[in-house]
Every structure is written in C-alpha cells, then in structure tokens.
Amino acid sequence: MAYYPRRRAAVWSGPGLLGTIYLVVGAVVAATHHYFMHVLTFKQIVSAVLAVLLWPLLLIGINLHVH
Numbered sequence: 305m306a307y308y309p310r311r312r313a314a315v316w317s318g319p320g321l322l323g324t325i326y327l328v329v330g331a332v333v334a335a336t337h338h339y340f341m342h343v344l345t346f347k348q349i350v351s352a353v354l355a356v357l358l359w360p361l362l363l364i365g366i367n368l369h370v371h
Contacts, residue, residue: 330359337362339369347371 319327334340334355343352347370354368361368 327356330356333359333362 326330335351337355339352339355343349351370354370357361358368
C-alpha cells in the first residue's frame with residue numbers, strides 16, 4: 305500500500321492562530337490608547353483600523369490619528 309501525504313486544501317481558511325493573536329493584541333492596545341472612543345467619522349474609523357494593524361508603533365509613541 306502506497307503512502308500519499310495529505311495535502312492541505314487550497315481554500316483559504318482565514319487567519320491562523322498567530323494572526324488572530326496579533327489582531328486581538330492590536331485591538332487591546334488600540335483600546336487602551338483611546339482609538340475606539342467616538343468612532344463616528346471615516347477618519348476616526350481609519351485611525352482605529354490603523355491602530356489595530358500597526359499597534360507596535362503605538363507602543364513606541366507614534367500617534368496614528370488621521371487628521
């Protein structure tokens with residue numbers, strides 16, 4: 305009987321564990337830096353998304369608020 309290794313499905317199944325952890329940490333850091341307060345306009349939404357994705361920059365003191 306021949307052994308054929310299983311292949312991973314070619315369908316994208318979403319972010320992996322590390323990606324999920326990165327986004328959760330980013331959301332927590334962004335929340336502690338008040339990026340989710342009064343998210344009503346497009347600029348504030350963009351600022352919140354940037355803060356979640358680029359959260360290491362927040363830790364070194366860079367302001368990601370879009371003006």
